[in-house]
Amino acid sequence: METLNLTDEPKDPKDPKEEYDKINQMKGGAHWFYWIAALSLINSAIFLFGGDWSFFAGLAITQLADALVYELSGATSDFSIAKFIALAIDLMIAGLFALCGVFASRMQIWAFVIGIILYALDGVLILLLGGFLSAGFHVFALIMIFRGLMAARELNSAESSA
Helix, strand or coil: CCCCCCCCCCCCCCCHHHHHHHHHHHHHHHHHHHHHHHHHHHHHHHHHCCCCCCCCCCCHHHHHHHHHHHHHCCCCCCCCHHHHHHHHHHHHHHHHHHHHHHHHHCCCHHHHHHHHHHHHHHHHHHHHHCCHHHHHHHHHHHHHHHHHHHHHHHHHHHHHHC
């Protein structure tokens, strides 16, 4: 409940608790990029070592790259050069998301925007491949990342007006 301000003094625009909550919301959104990168690499490792399951929170593009390289290599189960190529591709893609996390954690709006666009495109790919549960998780993660973006915008505008 808010108290009535009967003085001529304006309300403190930089409430420490509100700012703390915004920082946590921004960092929470940014940290989703780390989770996406990590779970995608775990999914890739599971596939490359012969597993037949994956986390639905990972990236479809890394799983597609793994499957394509696997098929192009003749679908052998040994750890061949093709699997190293797939792993290199996966590391680059996951690294891009990790970099989005690094810069988004520093309140860089562009990092949030690039990460959101890339993850949304990955969600479309999942829908095209019929992964509806994963697509639903993508939507949830995108909402959380978007909340982080909005918090970063508010923090940046408060910082620039101070």
